[in-house]
Amino acid sequence: MSNLSSTNSAKLSNFEKKVYLSLTKVQRGKVVTYATLAGFPGAARAIGNAMNKNPFAPTLLCHRVVKNDGSLGGFAHRTRRKMELLRSGKVFVENEKIADFEKIKLK
DNA sequence: CTATTGACGACAT
C-alpha cells in the first residue's frame, strides 16, 4: 500500500485493502454505509470486522461508516465518541441517527 | 476443512 498508514506492516487481504482505500475517499461532512462501502450487498458484516481490526486507528476515519438505516451502528470505543467525531466533521447526529442521512451518504 | 463470531441488512411480526 502507498497512501494508507505508515505505521503498518499490512498483511491485509484484498478485500480489506479495498475497504480501507474506499474509506479514505469519504470526504469530510459525508458518511457511507457498511453495505455501500463493501462494494457489493451482503458483505456489510465483513466490513464491520474489517473496521474492528482496523490497523490504522486514528489515520483511517472509521467513524464515518454508519448503518444503512442512518443509525451509527457500533464502534470500538463507544458510540458516544463516534458521535463526537462525526460532529467535528460537520456530520450531525440526532436521536441516534445521522441528520440528513440521505443527503450526505455516499452511494 | 468445519465451526464460531461480529462495528450489518432485509423482511416478517
Next chain:
DNA sequence: CATGTCGCCAATA
C-alpha cells in the same frame, strides 16, 4: 415504528 429471525460475508480458532 420497535423487535425478532434469518441470511450474508470474511476473518479466526
